[in-house]
Amino acid sequence: MTELAEQSRATNLPQVDAILRRGQVRTLEDFAALISPAASERVEQLAGHSQRLTQRFFGKAVRLFAPMYLSNECVNVCKYCGFSRHNDIPRITIPVTKVVEQAERLARQGFRSLLLVAGEHPKWVSNGYVADCIRQTLPIMPAISIELGPLETVEYAPLVDAGAEALLVYQETYYQPTYEELHTAGPKKYFAWRMDTPERGYEAGFRRLGIGALLGLHDWRYEALAVAAHAQFLLRKCWKAQVSVSLPRMRPATGGWQPNPSYGMNDRELVQTICALRMLLPHVGITISTREPPSLRDGIVPLGVTLMSAGASTEPGGYDHFDENQWKPTREQPGEQFHIADERSPSAIAAMIRSHGYEAVWKDFDQALVTAPSPALAPA
Template sequence: MVEIYSNLVAGEFIVPPFQELGPLIGARTAGDVEKALVAERIDVDLFAALLSPEAEPYLPIMAQRAGELTRRRFGRVIQLYAPLYLSNYCGNRCAYCGFSAENVIDRRVLSLEEAEQEANLLAERGFQHILLVSGEAPGRLAVDYLAQLARRLHHRFASIAIEVQPLSEPDYAQLFLAGITSVAVYQETYDVEVYPKVHLAGPKQDYRYRLDTPARVARAGMREIGIGALLGLSDWRLEGLALGMHLAWLRHRFWRTAFTVSFPRIRPSAGGFAPMTWVGERQLAQLIFALRIFDPDVGLVLSTREEARFRDGMIGMGPTRYSAGSCTAPGGYSDPEQTGEQFAIGDLRTLDEVCLAIRAKGYDPVRKDWDPVFQQHAGGEVSRQYK
């Protein structure tokens, strides 16, 4: 038993206050960074060193180490997926999000038929992994809708993931049976002081319920959980440290679950929100390298929020999963004129173009890395034996 951080093994995940995390990073030296770069495994203290300003001169070495670890664990491959936006109705007021309730945008929820048509288009374009996304409006898009849609789609896709509002454990269990394999739920910010300042109304104001969501997902038997922090709300170094601690805690509790991490940076959107803290590409790269070195086995997602130049450059340095050809407005694949998007895309290339770029880097763009046969549950019972 290794105590990676004193409260990691405790009953529920406790986010240390950011005032406590600050000194943890501030106390790290260049010697700690060098230690982290040659160790086979690093603990939270050395992870903090890699996130610290002391690590900045070592960025190329971090990139090299992150690349080695990624190749060793995942090989020379990048897995591809596409988001499918189902609805942009939302009962939350979140300062940074285009779907925020007070924004005046074209609101729409796709019918099951429309959603299926969008999915068919993605399948025709060559996508095997899709991520169903919606705002939080259970009255318009409930769990039943997701379950019905998953049942309609799951024989056509290698895997179906969701990124919707936090649900209950039985809801997740129901969706798992319907054919959904993974759930993404980002804390947005782990900073308890900033969280209420950007979540101004709606159920998303409940920090704790959101924080406990990955544990509910895991208990319900889902294969994979995506966690993440929205960069631009609080200090990215502390955000990264809290994210890594959350990941380590989840790993210790739920050893049967696979994890991925995303690092969305705030993009321009309706509402005109300006990031509260600045996170540049060098900072984002440092965070990605540090997290890869901290957890060599975690999947790292880099979405089309980032520009093509950055995404191409990062191939082979840590990320394992890219979206491509994305549209963030519901119905946007069938109708390119569709407005009401969540945020502006940074990489506008098609799937084929992204695949070419991945190949040019000596990596294999993998379109299928799962199979619906895994989701054909014999008895329909979710195993709750191993929590």
């Protein structure tokens, strides 16, 4: 990927124009050209191609979901993460009854798609606990995704059988030397173990797989190329699953870690990269989270994204401290993973999406449609 990233920086405008005239991105080399500095002069044309492809394969719709943090207990040391075990924050794991209460609060805001998130801690975030959270919230939230520490296939299978339909795992950085420098203790320090997680999840029966990189840890062009290549691999290897990608940017968090400024990606470059991803991966979902500012999220709706979080709290139990009328936190959230950038309510986000002529989709999957047991538990 380093060579492709260098090739991207060396791309000239005639090369970019040739790809745009063709209207197709056939290779990673084409994708590298479209995220080049030269291609920044053609973002409007790139966005036009991306918009047409997105409408062709996804319609004029954006799926909304809410993250719910179950626990910020974590055994890992990750230099950039608010949940890192060396950070002095209130450690919280919410009981299943509280998970259900928070799901009900989110349902009153309109949500029917829920992402359950937790730090990596075998004592507090056990398989049985997470499976119980899924089972108890499924009548309220028919579409449940999980974002946890990587597990074995046989450990994922009970979560699928409990009702989870999607597995999200972010590699954080695909550049292994940087990965090893930033993850110094705990199971997360094993690069390959994390990289192979989507395949283990697929074997367990997840019908959706989400991957991504956290931009700001290494050169963003390298990361974008690696995410694109990983998505291409999963489309071939895990061909029955729906694949989605995300490129969230670093946000301030407890611990005060600061990324190398040279790794920063501005708003225009993020839009450029999302549109280039759409041209390379026309059938893949693209997620944009509340890490991004309102102005960017508003502008990107018609251009390529298909999934969007809204009204988020990144603290376990955080929705207990939201005013349900305004959907604003009523106190500071000292146990949060990071500070969000878009604090608008779910209803405001839905209204914004509709103002673009798009539909805000609260639910596009129901567990009642799935009757077969997890393949990892099916008899041989």
